[in-house]
Amino acid sequence: MNKTLQTDLLEIESLLELVKKQGIEYLNKIDERKTSANVHKAELINLDSKGLGARNTLQLFNETFEPTIVSSSGPRFWGYVIGGSTPASIMGDWLATIYDQNPQAINGEGDISANIELETIQLILDLFNLPKSFVGGFVTGATMSNFTCLAVARQWFGKNYGKDFAKEGITEKINVLTATPHSSALKSLALLGIGSNNIIKVNTIEGNREAISIDDLESKIKTLNGQPFILISSAGTVNTVDFDNFNAIKKLKKKYNFWWHTDAAFGGFAACSDTYNHFVKDWGHSDSITIDCHKWLNVPYESAVFLIKEEHSSLQVESFQNSNAPYLGNPMENFNYLNFLPENSRRLKALPAWFSLRAYGKEGYKNIVENAIDLAKYFGSKIKESENFKLLAPVRLNNIVFNISNNRNKENIDSFLTQLNKTGKVFMTPTLYNDQKGIRVSFVNWRTTKNDIELVFKEMNRIINIIE
Ligand SMILES: *Cc1c(COP(=O)(O)O)cnc(C)c1O
Numbered sequence: 001m002n003k004t005l006q007t008d009l010l011e012i013e014s015l016l017e018l019v020k021k022q023g024i025e026y027l028n029k030i031d032e033r034k035t036s037a038n039v040h041k042a043e044l045i046n047l048d049s050k051g052l053g054a055r056n057t058l059q060l061f062n063e064t065f066e067p068t069i070v071s072s073s074g075p076r077f078w079g080y081v082i083g084g085s086t087p088a089s090i091m092g093d094w095l096a097t098i099y100d101q102n103p104q105a106i107n108g109e110g111d112i113s114a115n116i117e118l119e120t121i122q123l124i125l126d127l128f129n130l131p132k133s134f135v136g137g138f139v140t141g142a143t144m145s146n147f148t149c150l151a152v153a154r155q156w157f158g159k160n161y162g163k164d165f166a167k168e169g170i171t172e173k174i175n176v177l178t179a180t181p182h183s184s185a186l187k188s189l190a191l192l193g194i195g196s197n198n199i200i201k202v203n204t205i206e207g208n209r210e211a212i213s214i215d216d217l218e219s220k221i222k223t224l225n226g227q228p229f230i231l232i233s234s235a236g237t238v239n240t241v242d243f244d245n246f247n248a249i250k251k252l253k254k255k256y257n258f259w260w261h262t263d264a265a266f267g268g269f270a271a272c273s274d275t276y277n278h279f280v281k282d283w284g285h286s287d288s289i290t291i292d293c294h295k296w297l298n299v300p301y302e303s304a305v306f307l308i309k310e311e312h313s314s315l316q317v318e319s320f321q322n323s324n325a326p327y328l329g330n331p332m333e334n335f336n337y338l339n340f341l342p343e344n345s346r347r348l349k350a351l352p353a354w355f356s357l358r359a360y361g362k363e364g365y366k367n368i369v370e371n372a373i374d375l376a377k378y379f380g381s382k383i384k385e386s387e388n389f390k391l392l393a394p395v396r397l398n399n400i401v402f403n404i405s406n407n408r409n410k411e412n413i414d415s416f417l418t419q420l421n422k423t424g425k426v427f428m429t430p431t432l433y434n435d436q437k438g439i440r441v442s443f444v445n446w447r448t449t450k451n452d453i454e455l456v457f458k459e460m461n462r463i464i465n466i467i468e
Helices: 003-012 012-028 054-062 087-097 114-127 142-159 183-191 214-223 248-255 267-272 310-319 348-384 412-422 452-467
Strands: 132-139 176-178 199-201 229-234 258-262 288-292 304-309 389-391 401-402 430-433 436-441
Touching: 003 012, 003 248, 012 054, 087 348, 114 132, 114 304, 114 348, 132 142, 142 229, 142 258, 142 288, 142 310, 142 452, 176 214, 176 348, 214 248, 229 267, 248 258, 248 436, 267 348, 304 436, 348 389, 348 401, 348 452, 412 430, 412 436, 412 452
Parallel strands: 176 199, 176 229, 229 258, 258 288
Antiparallel strands: 132 304, 288 304, 389 401, 401 436, 430 436
């Protein structure tokens, strides 16, 4: 064994103790840590032939990169849709690293940690009140979940023409209908060879809405003259968290032949609350659903699930099987995750989610979700009352899009956002909504409180007065 490795092995306890101490210090001061960092200047460097050993490497990290680490899992990182990490999820994540399993098979004599993943999927289905007729698994994020679901949709499309696209390649024009898809769904269409430009865009409902117009959807369906198609629907658009009418889509499914995919990356969490679950009524009739876990489930990156109806399992296996590896056996008989999703080897991604779900239960998640929505509504009401800012859309769930108000200079929006983010007290992201520039804020972090909103609002008012 290499000498440095041997020394580190002997010192593993004190080394991990150092990391634990540093981690706890970070978490205890997460409120004070900045939400933005100065640009790190990358230097051209080479790797030494003799390593530093783990202890010195930690010191090197602390000198070079640690100061650029921002509190993206803290209470005031409101840009994008960024969740935090619950205490139990951190425990699960640490253990996932230490156990270092490669979850694929569920029985046999090797690693059978895929059973943990299957159980976690059951817990997630129950959390969302979804039927148990879905097969699910963990991927890195909602982008990969959309990709996974749409890959099976692509295979389904080919089957309508008696073709196996996974084996033969795409030979037919694939019809995809959608109104307000997330950029990652379009990226998935690009990766899948369907083409991100090749969508048939359906109108949204009139009147400041991002949800699909069911009338326009049906008229676009009719122009296809009975050809099959893929529908990408939204359970929570990123700007205004709008939801398509799933009850109406369910009825269309009785009349027309299509694959129904629902991107519910974070909006699906409305299902955790009796007050808001009406938004996702009937979404369980989708053929496939995307859920992000590193957003509102508040587990560390990288974590998302795909849910695909069990009846499509053979299409799923056709899409992902390792067809030239006969030693893996018949994929329909010996369940193995590597035949059901893009990656072969994966870490035990389910463990942080399993820990968090078991630790906090349905009530814990109902509280996390409702708290975030209450905060969003509170923030929204403060914007509405403000002389300096105005809402660009009503607050439906947990995201807010706003702008500088009309009695102020709206041209200043970019510099306002830059200055605000520079304070390091809060982080927000720019957006475009109805062709207007705006700022988007998303509440998903379990740590955020009303005090955070008061603090941020003070900063917002201070900065708008400076820049004019
Ligand atoms: C965040 C998001 C995605 C992409 O998720 P990643 O986890 O960043 O890959 C897809 N769809 C929706 C609706 C999202 O909000």
